[in-house]
Amino acid sequence: MKKNSIILIGMSNVGKSYWAPQLESFGYKHLCVDDEIEKRLGPYLVGQGYKGIADVSRWMGQPFDERHKTNSPTYLHYETEIMTEVIDRIRNGEKLIVDTTGSVIYVGEEILLNLKEVSIVVLLDAPETLQAELYKKYLSEPKPVLWGDNAYTPLIGEEPMAALGRCYPKLLKTRNTRYHKLSDVVLDYTMLHGLGFTPKDFLREIGVV
Numbered sequence: 420m421k422k423n424s425i426i427l428i429g430m431s432n433v434g435k436s437y438w439a440p441q442l443e444s445f446g447y448k449h450l451c452v453d454d455e456i457e458k459r460l461g462p463y464l465v466g467q468g469y470k471g472i473a474d475v476s477r478w479m480g481q482p483f484d485e486r487h488k489t490n491s492p493t494y495l496h497y498e499t500e501i502m503t504e505v506i507d508r509i510r511n512g513e514k515l516i517v518d519t520t521g522s523v524i525y526v527g528e529e530i531l532l533n534l535k536e537v538s539i540v541v542l543l544d545a546p547e548t549l550q551a552e553l554y555k556k557y558l559s560e561p562k563p564v565l566w567g568d569n570a571y572t573p574l575i576g577e578e579p580m581a582a583l584g585r586c587y588p589k590l591l592k593t594r595n596t597r598y599h600k601l602s603d604v605v606l607d608y609t610m611l612h613g614l615g616f617t618p619k620d621f622l623r624e625i626g627v628v
Contacts, residue, residue, distance in 0.1 A: 430521045435543055436453075438618070541606060
């Protein structure tokens with residue numbers, strides 16, 4: 420089948436939420452997975468006075484918080500549910516541009532294989548030199564993060580935030596390997612943020628126009 424939909428993958432703050440709506444004018448329907456998860460988490464969030472993606476991050480907690488162990492499976496359940504629905508919608512003829520979360524790689528191999536089958540999976544790649552900046556944004560502009568692959572491994576006596584800072588690059592490296600394996604096309608962060616790079620240039624780079 421011809422692939423008419425685009426799935427954007429990559430770490431938080433690499434530009435997925437910027438580029439996805441930019442491409443709507445080319446006939447794509449934008450779906451933000453973060454927003455969809457937040458809607459489905461509504462019953463869990465309302466009672467705590469939470470609203471918005473930053474509060475979803477508070478609800479999730481950091482990997483050293485007890486609530487992270489309890490809440491992260493619920494978050495992943497809804498993410499998996501949404502990505503399954505995305506595949507069905509594409510197969511039913513919708514032309515989507517999907518802004519995924521950074522944890523899409525944890526939704527299961529069958530779903531990931533189906534995504535590759537029905538869509539063009541585009542990785543917005545972040546170089547290692549950007550890791551420090553991504554970590555600062557992770558702290559200043561919180562988004563929910565699933566710490567899979569045993570990426571958070573504190574040392575004996577290590578303060579939680581110190582362990583978080585030390586382990587975050589490990590999380591990025593592990594995820595980046597999986598992102599590359601999943602992607603059909605890799606777009607460089609520097610190019611995407613270059614002066615004059617347009618949505619049409621984006622589509623041209625991935626072979627759509």
